[in-house]
Amino acid sequence: MLQLGKWDEPMRRAAIRRSFKAADSCIIVYRGVDIGWTQITERDTDYNLTQIQILAEYCGLGIGSRIIRDLQDRASCEGRTVSLSAVRTNRAIELYCRMGFRVIDPNATPIIDMVWTPTERVT
Numbered sequence: 001m002l003q004l005g006k007w008d009e010p011m012r013r014a015a016i017r018r019s020f021k022a023a024d025s026c027i028i029v030y031r032g033v034d035i036g037w038t039q040i041t042e043r044d045t046d047y048n049l050t051q052i053q054i055l056a057e058y059c060g061l062g063i064g065s066r067i068i069r070d071l072q073d074r075a076s077c078e079g080r081t082v083s084l085s086a087v088r089t090n091r092a093i094e095l096y097c098r099m100g101f102r103v104i105d106p107n108a109t110p111i112i113d114m115v116w117t118p119t120e121r122v123t
Contacts, residue, residue: 021039024041025037036058038051038067052068084113085111086111087110089110096116099116
């Protein structure tokens with residue numbers, strides 16, 4: 001984070017506090033163990049994947065991909081897009097790109113916005 005040069009921890013914490021909505025949040029359970037959480041906000045023409053957090057020891061098992069694919073399927077049936085934001089150095093950005101998300105502004109930093117539309121589905 002420090003290499004980005006623009007990270008402001010108090011500002012990011014305040015932003016998370018402002019955006020957190022318990023009603024939009026779910027605990028991710030894998031084989032009976034709580035391993036993470038998601039927050040998906042439904043908007044008029046979009047689902048915003050506000051948060052997806054999975055404990056490190058459960059990353060790479062396809063759990064996040066499955067959650068995102070299910071959300072893409074739901075959005076596709078409803079004619080909606082899926083959007084998300086990520087810190088530029090987040091390793092999950094590669095996953096998002098493989099799943100058909102595109103970066104809206106490649107010059108944005110430290111947070112980039114991405115969007116998926118039903119026609120961009122990658123299997």
